Amino acid sequence: MSQKIQIAETQQKYVAGNVYWHDGIDPLLPTTQVPSGKVDVAVIGAGYTGLQAAIATARAGRLTQVVDMHELGWGCSTRNGGQISPSIKPSFSTLAQRHGTKRAAAIRNEGYRSLDWIGSFIKTEGISCEYQRCGRFHAAHTPAHFDNLVSETQKLSSEEGVKFEVISRDEQHSELGTDAYFGGVVLKQHASLDPAKYYSGLLELSKRVGVEITDVCPAIEIKQEGRAFVVTTSKGEIRAENIIIATNGYTTSLVPWLQRRVIPIGTYMIATDPLPQTLMERLFPTNRVVSDTCKVIYYYRPSPDRSRIIFGGRVSADETNPAITGPRLHRDMCRIFPELVNYGYTHSWTGTVAFTFDTHAHIGQHAGIYYAMGYCGSGVGMASYLGFCLGQQLVGNPDSATAFDNLPFPTRPLYFGKPWFLPSIVQWYRLRDKLQIRRAAALDKWKN
Numbered sequence: 001m002s003q004k005i006q007i008a009e010t011q012q013k014y015v016a017g018n019v020y021w022h023d024g025i026d027p028l029l030p031t032t033q034v035p036s037g038k039v040d041v042a043v044i045g046a047g048y049t050g051l052q053a054a055i056a057t058a059r060a061g062r063l064t065q066v067v068d069m070h071e072l073g074w075g076c077s078t079r080n081g082g083q084i085s086p087s088i089k090p091s092f093s094t095l096a097q098r099h100g101t102k103r104a105a106a107i108r109n110e111g112y113r114s115l116d117w118i119g120s121f122i123k124t125e126g127i128s129c130e131y132q133r134c135g136r137f138h139a140a141h142t143p144a145h146f147d148n149l150v151s152e153t154q155k156l157s158s159e160e161g162v163k164f165e166v167i168s169r170d171e172q173h174s175e176l177g178t179d180a181y182f183g184g185v186v187l188k189q190h191a192s193l194d195p196a197k198y199y200s201g202l203l204e205l206s207k208r209v210g211v212e213i214t215d216v217c218p219a220i221e222i223k224q225e226g227r228a229f230v231v232t233t234s235k236g237e238i239r240a241e242n243i244i245i246a247t248n249g250y251t252t253s254l255v256p257w258l259q260r261r262v263i264p265i266g267t268y269m270i271a272t273d274p275l276p277q278t279l280m281e282r283l284f285p286t287n288r289v290v291s292d293t294c295k296v297i298y299y300y301r302p303s304p305d306r307s308r309i310i311f312g313g314r315v316s317a318d319e320t321n322p323a324i325t326g327p328r329l330h331r332d333m334c335r336i337f338p339e340l341v342n343y344g345y346t347h348s349w350t351g352t353v354a355f356t357f358d359t360h361a362h363i364g365q366h367a368g369i370y371y372a373m374g375y376c377g378s379g380v381g382m383a384s385y386l387g388f389c390l391g392q393q394l395v396g397n398p399d400s401a402t403a404f405d406n407l408p409f410p411t412r413p414l415y416f417g418k419p420w421f422l423p424s425i426v427q428w429y430r431l432r433d434k435l436q437i438r439r440a441a442a443l444d445k446w447k448n
């Protein structure tokens, strides 16, 4: 009984929608309330992509104006899990079938490059954001997934130089204090940071290099007039030589061509109550980030100060709100760590990421408009890297080519930006994951 009461009490402390990371930063302020009327480059969207692109163009001497339709940091870039992975979901063989072996290898390599790039960027710019090359424990939710994970990772090691360590189920408590998984692999190159501190550092850098930034300023329409573009915003017009669209999961009909190519998907997180240090040491003996082999994955980690668990996943077939997803995430977290039933959570929030039909990011130009987006849920490294590359490409830096350049950016017939097919797909995958988890647990109990 006391457990239930304790959770009910802590629930009252939080306001649904509050983002844990926001508590650790100062207010994110724009440079100007009204955008400049005439600039070289107008950037729509002030997340990692937009700010990285803007820093690159401003450093190359281009007058750069960023606008965001909300307060700064409103998008995914301050509300993510802070886990940094290579972010390329398709396997080498899938990519090779689509684009040939050489291009496939180059695309896969961009993932590792983005991972290295963000680490050196943070170091070079001196951004204080709790960045750590901590590694990831990728946990298998069934014995069959463990076998598959080990053989896939061995293959990646020999083909792509992935550094890893196999963790058997017997050794699992050295990584994670749970018996819910059947072992896993440690992917040593993966990293973590505090997403809002990183964002805050990027914003400060943008200001230092002269980027103008206006918030609460939606771009409503883009028209071409001669060689220039005119962006109508809620706070006046911007005439710009070049436009960058960096709107990712929040892409609207501003550029319908892009809206037809990205699939907005909500993902959800909670931050637990502060936990006793001994409990944290038992559940998270390392600082690694964690994910699992479920089709609808859970991703989690200790907070940088190791006081809490930041736990995320997609716990709803339809898009919904954090008041509903908080209890569901808490329930699923307690399935993995039963001891946590004694503790509640203080923050529950959501954000919208962008998937693509070929499950990797895209960078390029359409009708003279530059864009980078579609990070498929892992954009901390990739959005930063492609944002930078996009800015470099715009200013004509010959070293800024990427393996994504000029790839087809697919859409589907009858898709106009509203993913009507998503709830049934998520429901089916979640059901399959759940059945696999139950079956593996039942077999395990029977064996022991």
Ligand SMILES: Cc1cc2nc3c(=O)[nH]c(=O)nc-3n(C[C@H](O)[C@H](O)[C@H](O)COP(=O)(O)OP(=O)(O)OC[C@H]3O[C@@H](n4cnc5c(N)ncnc54)[C@H](O)[C@@H]3O)c2cc1C
Binding pocket: 044, 045, 046, 047, 048, 049, 050, 067, 068, 069, 070, 073, 074, 075, 076, 077, 078, 079, 080, 081, 082, 083, 084, 085, 217, 218, 219, 220, 246, 247, 248, 249, 250, 251, 252, 254, 267, 268, 269, 299, 312, 349, 350, 351, 352, 353, 373, 375, 376, 377, 378, 379, 380, 381, 383
């Ligand atoms: C809960 C959650 C957890 C995540 N966890 C991870 C993780 O652990 N690791 C990882 O790698 N990735 C993670 N991600 C994804 C990652 O955060 C994103 O891929 C990344 O932040 C994308 O950056 P962005 O700049 O492209 O987009 P965003 O940061 O979303 O910025 C886009 C901006 O565009 C603005 N905008 C849209 N339309 C307009 C318009 N018409 N006019 C003006 N402004 C406009 C929006 O207001 C928004 O601020 C997570 C995302 C969420 C939501």
